[in-house]
Every structure is written in C-alpha cells, then in structure tokens.
Amino acid sequence: MQAGIRRQLAAIRAAFPKEGLLPRKSGYSRLTHFDDRKSLADLEQLAASAVCFQRACNQLYQLSVKGKQPEWVARYPRR
Numbered sequence: 001m002q003a004g005i006r007r008q009l010a011a012i013r014a015a016f017p018k019e020g021l022l023p024r025k026s027g028y029s030r031l032t033h034f035d036d037r038k039s040l041a042d043l044e045q046l047a048a049s050a051v052c053f054q055r056a057c058n059q060l061y062q063l064s065v066k067g068k069q070p071e072w073v074a075r076y077p078r079r
Contacts, residue, residue: 064073 060069060073063069064071
C-alpha cells in the first residue's frame with residue numbers, strides 16, 4: 001500500500017470518536033430499530049446494492065486470475 005494512502009487511512013481512523021459512531025444503548029442495537037418504513041426500505045436497497053457490488057468484485061477477481069481481466073486485480077492487496 002502506498003505511504004500516502006496509509007497516512008490518509010490513519011487520519012480517518014484517528015478522527016473517529018473513541019466511543020464509536022453510534023451511541024450504545026443497553027438491551028438493543030440501534031441498527032435493528034427503525035422509526036419508519038422508509039428508513040428500512042432505504043437500508044434494504046443499500047444492502048441489495050452492496051451484494052451486487054460484492055458479486056461484481058468477486059467476478060472481476062476470478063476473471064483476473066484466469067487472465068481474462070488485468071492481472072493487477074488479482075495481485076491487489078487484500079485485508
């Protein structure tokens with residue numbers, strides 16, 4: 001990974017509040033509670049888009065391994 005990107009990631013991580021992004025409440029998770037159906041529908045749409053993106057990334061990687069897409073994709077560092 002390039003040094004510039006590492007510095008940017010370190011700066012982003014340092015900017016996160018120590019207590020986290022969402023306040024913690026005992027007994028339930030805020031992510032499972034929605035005040036309205038629109039919020040839930042938006043989250044479901046976002047999740048569906050994330051699944052499509054993940055599938056496309058996997059397909060690109062597999063094609064790269066087979067030599068049908070640029071080889072740098074398969075060599076790209078993963079975490």
